[in-house]
Amino acid sequence: MGAYILRRLLLVIPTLLGIMVINFTLTQFVPGGPIEQIIANMEGQGNVFQNIAGGNGDVQQQMDSADSSSSKYVGARGLPPEFIKQLEHEFGFDKPPLERFMLMMWNYVRFDFGKSWFRSISVVDLVLEKMPVSITIGLWSTLIAYMVSIPLGIRKAVRDGSRFDTWTSGAIIVGYAIPGFLFAILLIVLFAGGSYWRFFPLRGLTSDNWDQLSLVGKVVDYFWHITLPVVASTISSFATLTLLTKNSFLDEVKKQYVMTARAKGLKESTVMYRHVFRNAMLIVISGFPALFISVFFGGSVIIETLFSLDGLGRLGYEAAVARDYPVVFGTLFAFSLMGLIIGIVTDLTYVLVDPRIDFESRG
Numbered sequence: 001m002g003a004y005i006l007r008r009l010l011l012v013i014p015t016l017l018g019i020m021v022i023n024f025t026l027t028q029f030v031p032g033g034p035i036e037q038i039i040a041n042m043e044g045q046g047n048v049f050q051n052i053a054g055g056n057g058d059v060q061q062q063m064d065s066a067d068s069s070s071s072k073y074v075g076a077r078g079l080p081p082e083f084i085k086q087l088e089h090e091f092g093f094d095k096p097p098l099e100r101f102m103l104m105m106w107n108y109v110r111f112d113f114g115k116s117w118f119r120s121i122s123v124v125d126l127v128l129e130k131m132p133v134s135i136t137i138g139l140w141s142t143l144i145a146y147m148v149s150i151p152l153g154i155r156k157a158v159r160d161g162s163r164f165d166t167w168t169s170g171a172i173i174v175g176y177a178i179p180g181f182l183f184a185i186l187l188i189v190l191f192a193g194g195s196y197w198r199f200f201p202l203r204g205l206t207s208d209n210w211d212q213l214s215l216v217g218k219v220v221d222y223f224w225h226i227t228l229p230v231v232a233s234t235i236s237s238f239a240t241l242t243l244l245t246k247n248s249f250l251d252e253v254k255k256q257y258v259m260t261a262r263a264k265g266l267k268e269s270t271v272m273y274r275h276v277f278r279n280a281m282l283i284v285i286s287g288f289p290a291l292f293i294s295v296f297f298g299g300s301v302i303i304e305t306l307f308s309l310d311g312l313g314r315l316g317y318e319a320a321v322a323r324d325y326p327v328v329f330g331t332l333f334a335f336s337l338m339g340l341i342i343g344i345v346t347d348l349t350y351v352l353v354d355p356r357i358d359f360e361s362r363g
Contacts, residue, residue: 004347005344005348008343008344008347009344012337012340012341012344015340016333016336016337016340017105019332019336020101020105020108020329020332020333020336021101023328023329023332024097024101024104024329027323027325027328028097030323032323033093033323034091034117034118034322034323034324034325035084035087035088035091035093036323037322037323038087091117104329108329108330108333113326113330113333113334114326114330115326116319116324116326116327117322117324117325117326118322118324119324119327123326123327123330123331124330126315126327127312127315127330127331127334130310130311130312130314130315131311131312132205132311133205133304133309133310133311133312134311134312134313136205136226136230137226137229137230137233137300137303137304137309137311138233140226140230140234141230141233141234141237142237144230144234145234145237145238145241146241148238148242149237149238149241149242149245150241150245150284152168152238152242152245153241153242153243153244153245153246153248153249154245154246154249154272154277156168156169156242156246157245157246157247157249157250157253158249158268158272160246160250168242169243172238172239172242172243173239175235175236175238175239176236176238176239176240178235178236179236180232180233180235180236180300180302180303181232181300181302181303181306183231183232183235183236184228184229184232184302184303184306184307185306187228187231187232188202188228188306188307191228192228200224200225200227200228201224201225202307202308203307203308204225204308204309205222205225205226205309206218206221206222206225207221207225228307229303229304229307229309232303232306232307233300233303241284244283244284245280245284248280248281248282248283248284249272249276249280251280252276252279252280253276257275258271258275258276261275282350285346285349285350300313301313301314301316301317312331315327315331316328316331319331
């Protein structure tokens, strides 16, 4: 097992490098880079050079007198070449792409993710600032989905073909077919003062008087705020996990060892939870890495926007639109690395759940 883990860890390096190379290469061909973004934002805003470039009044004087017709940036007419070069130097675009990529990867290997170009805050601090929202929604959504879907899937497998199986399948498929953002709008209209009742707040994770509340009051206020976004995020996750659990149990129930256990006179609950459960859960465990990343480092842009939550979903979207490459590549590197490591942890979990699995012999 040790040799297998070592091979997997060594495989992380080229995989992570490939992810970064592909994404970095794609950004070289995407129009509207950070300098173009700044030029567009400057349009009609007067003397903004002093704030963005950190220069002095000389930049404005150069702008008034210089001819920048040779600038390679669309929309940079009237801007002095010296100012454009200063921007390129500040953003590192005065270096060749290969040199920029190597420098970026060297920093990332040392876990130095730099600062956001447009927020004046380190990438790590920015992610930590937004993470509570995504963890709150993702973690509670996942817990609720697992607490409901796995018992429901087992129940459906035991009563396969019954009325209970039929109507629950119809209900979860309908829930899966409804987009999360559409269900979020429905919840807002019904329960957040949209057109009918106002049972739940519409904005934020806590109330304005959070610091003045007692411990019990804070807990109640917290769950009061997260109810609607968590429900909207969870509704579509029931179907996949429930049907996956059901089908996995049905496959195991048909195997010979289950027939043997029943022939020995074991109770049905004993057969299902002591014999079938361990084998049936392997396929559910296999989806854990992607689930882990989506829970802790993902987020729905639309749901966060509808409920005025500032999480990682909105951060990623805004960083991509603004071409804030330190945020884009820093989060990509960190989350990809965590995903690859969690994949190895999942293999170890397989062994813990079923010691008969031996990855080493398959190598």
